[in-house]
Amino acid sequence: MKISTRFDGGSVIVKDLSNPADIRLALRPDNAADFAQWFYFRLQGAAYQNCVMHFDNAAEAAYPEGWEDYQACASYDRRNWFRVPTAYENGVLTINHTPLSNSIYYAYFEPYSSEQHLNLLGEAQGSGLCQIDDLGSTVEGRDINLLTIGNQVESDLKVWMIARQHPGETMAEWFIEGLLARLLDPQDPTARALLDRATFYIVPNMNPDGSALGNLRTNAAGANLNREWAAPSREKSPEVFAVREKMQETGVDLFLDIHGDETIPFVFAAGTEGIPAYNERIAALEQQFKIALEAASPDFQDEYGYPKDEPGQADMRLATNWVGQQFGCLAYTLEMPFKDNHNLPDDDFGWNGQRSLRLGEAMLSAIWQVSGSLR
CATH class of the missing domain: 2.60.40.3120 (Immunoglobulin-like)
Known part of the structure; x- marks a missing residue:
């Protein structure tokens, strides 16, 4: 053996x-x-x-x-x-x-390899609807790539999405694959309507080094990227540094940070209740978004999840909190399970890559439902 x-x-x-x-x-x-x-x-x-x-x-x-x-x-x-x-x-x-x-x-979970990542980029670019930009290099010199899809005009909504800050959470890139497949389908009416209204900025893998190294949560320098957003550095967290700079250049109207959770056997979202800028408008947007995603996918639910932060008690090192505060926008962390989804269990496959992909497809419907309220 x-x-x-x-x-x-x-x-x-x-x-x-x-x-x-x-x-x-x-x-x-x-x-x-x-x-x-x-x-x-x-x-x-x-x-x-x-x-x-x-x-x-x-x-x-x-x-x-x-x-x-x-x-x-x-x-x-x-x-x-x-x-x-x-x-x-x-x-x-x-x-x-x-x-x-x-x-x-x-x-531990269905992997998503560096080769799959590069294929995903190639297929997206091959659609003719997607522009690939290099935002910089990781600690070990791998590319930090951004996919831009849309007209990139000033009046467009700016929808930002990042995945795999924690490299072992491979379901996040499966999710992005599903979302991209639908968004880049010229025959999909929801995608077409959204691209008339919004430009999407998508980072399918925030942590290419950790992904290749077989890490659970950190990059090659040992940084947990989702604790670096308040003060990233070129040396320790160049991935966050590069993406944050680009966000400040484009602005953000909607932000989604895609993750997996080791312990909670449900799909859920965590918002920005604890940031100083949280207000009634954002609270209403959060509620509208959750209702829309529940309607788009029975895999999503809002009963189980993380405890909500008390006002003013948010950890501003987290991407969702930093972006929500910086841009005054709707910002959510979406979590999928490493286990099975107890709402719709599957004994053979549990939660897996394909179910993550389908949730990514469904996300477009939820984004469409809230897009008219984001500004």
Whole structure:
């Protein structure tokens, strides 16, 4: 048997591989930080053997409560992913699975590779409706790319969307793929109507370094990008620095920051209740937006989520809070589950890339519904 991780996003520590019924593994922390939860590895040579894989340090994960009711993801071809039996007991996460081929991949969530990211950019540009700009370079020299879709005229609404500040939250880029597919479809009436009214600025992957390195939450310098917005630096958080500069150049009328949540098994949104600039207008817009998204997708709900910040108590290092304060606009963090969505459970696949993609498609309908009220 062999376990390997020398591929894009790969991450695990192998402690003992001598017995397929008692494989001992450990979660590997981010390359320059202590966050550990993401894993992605290839197991070879174990076809038709019952493999019991124990993560001995699961209790030391960034979000150990995330293991409750969690099922790991597996794939033979890295295109079709399914859930496999997983249990968390006495601080140890255990995957119990009999692979039907000699090569199989296991991951915390369905990955979205750097190659897929580049293909996404290429397909978007190939539509003839999208302009790709380079905003700068990451700590390790990867590109920070911005997709601009629309007429780019002064009167247009400015809709900004970013994804994967936390690189292990791959569902965020699946979401962007779905949204782009619909937005760039010339036969889609909602997309056409929106592009007559708005210009979209989309960063599909805010953290290319962390994505390639197999990190959960940080970039190559160990920075949690969603705690850098109040004072980003070119050295530690060039990704946020570059995107923030471009936002100040264009302005923002609607901002969506796309994420995944390890512990809450629902799709939900978090607003800007705690920022100083929060007012009745923004509160009404938030309510309008949530109603519109609930109508567009039964996967979204507003009963479960994060506690709302008290007035004036918002953490201004977070993207949604900083943007909402800076531009006085509707700003939301959208969260999708690593587990299943308890509103519409799926035993075979749980929450996955395709469901994230469909939510991205549905988001356009919600944006259309609120677009007339954003200014």
